[in-house]
Amino acid sequence: MSGRLVTFGRLALVAAVLFGGATVALAQSAAIQARKDILKTFGPASRAPGLMLRGEQPFDLAAVQAALKVFAEGAPKLPALFPTDSQAGDTKALPLIWQEKDKFNAIFTRLEADSKAAMTSITNEATFKTEMPKVLGNCGTCHTAYRAR
Amino acid sequence: MPKLVRAWDLPTRLFHWALVFCIISAWVSFEYAGKLGDPTLRWHRWNGYAILVLLVFRILWGFVGGSTSRFEAFICWPWAALGYLKDTLAGRHRAYLGHNPAGSWMIVALIAVVMAQAVLGLFTLEHNEVTAGPLQRLILDDEAMTKLVQILHGRGFYIILGLVALHVLANVLYQHLAKDKLITAMVTGRKPATAYEDQPEATGGHPLLALVCLVTAVVMVFGTITLMGGRIL
Numbered sequence: 036m037s038g039r040l041v042t043f044g045r046l047a048l049v050a051a052v053l054f055g056g057a058t059v060a061l062a063q064s065a066a067i068q069a070r071k072d073i074l075k076t077f078g079p080a081s082r083a084p085g086l087m088l089r090g091e092q093p094f095d096l097a098a099v100q101a102a103l104k105v106f107a108e109g110a111p112k113l114p115a116l117f118p119t120d121s122q123a124g125d126t127k128a129l130p131l132i133w134q135e136k137d138k139f140n141a142i143f144t145r146l147e148a149d150s151k152a153a154m155t156s157i158t159n160e161a162t163f164k165t166e167m168p169k170v171l172g173n174c175g176t177c178h179t180a181y182r183a184r
Numbered sequence: 185m186p187k188l189v190r191a192w193d194l195p196t197r198l199f200h201w202a203l204v205f206c207i208i209s210a211w212v213s214f215e216y217a218g219k220l221g222d223p224t225l226r227w228h229r230w231n232g233y234a235i236l237v238l239l240v241f242r243i244l245w246g247f248v249g250g251s252t253s254r255f256e257a258f259i260c261w262p263w264a265a266l267g268y269l270k271d272t273l274a275g276r277h278r279a280y281l282g283h284n285p286a287g288s289w290m291i292v293a294l295i296a297v298v299m300a301q302a303v304l305g306l307f308t309l310e311h312n313e314v315t316a317g318p319l320q321r322l323i324l325d326d327e328a329m330t331k332l333v334q335i336l337h338g339r340g341f342y343i344i345l346g347l348v349a350l351h352v353l354a355n356v357l358y359q360h361l362a363k364d365k366l367i368t369a370m371v372t373g374r375k376p377a378t379a380y381e382d383q384p385e386a387t388g389g390h391p392l393l394a395l396v397c398l399v400t401a402v403v404m405v406f407g408t409i410t411l412m413g414g415r416i417l
Binding site (some may be wrong): 082089170173174175176179184 | 221
């Protein structure tokens, strides 16, 4: 009887470790997946404004506002999606992020603030050309420092 | 103190140090674009145009410039460069007033690689698609090509870095170990008179002629970009 109990105990221990490990692993990839899902809406959103800045597409205020909304809504969700245990996995996030987390998070805060400010300050093509680069500049600031190339 | 002779004309020296500045500045202006408040890479793009103009100038100057700057004076058979390298590594220093046979191929490689990098830049879409080179619009709809150019322009920097490291190392070794002051010569334009294998003293290379080459280079670079339908932003 006690033999069976010990065997069960061993099995339970292994199962618990495996289950626990799997939960942690899933939670990790969940954070990675969640931040990727948000960041992957930023790319397509910035495409049209980029084309407008380069003069390849006519200025369209509605499209610009739509892009700014995507940034303003996505940015504040991102700091929480880079937990310490989400460094490894299918991610291009560099370890430097966790060494200077405050500086890293500040970029998201700035992206949100810049996007919200631009929603009111961009009223025509001229203001678009001066204000939009400030918003989009945050993408490059973060990517050059914190994303693997 | 031996008599000093002319080794490099002024335009070649100015070209050299301007290119050094532009290559460093091209890297800084991309890497720190955000911090420098230039997310549309205006500085980086004009830096690229400047590099193209400098290189086209140098190629023109290779035909009409000072005697040591001309391609005919230094482009040798590759095996001549290998023979020279063999002698040098064996400790037999062979003195050249201008580019030595090994150095000449480094110059060709540097011009070719930096030129390729600058031309690729014209077609490159910035990684956040905020800005692009003036000719990117020609391949705008070709995603695979756009991606390829992006990767090549990104990696190209490391090839330049490798060549530059080798070039600088070689010159530092010449300057300090071989006591052949190549770096000083690229600043002052002068070297001590001795029995050089290529030529005893450099001739020609008038600055006015260089100015004509420079203006021609500017017209060629911006003319070509414009004729190809590029938008210089």
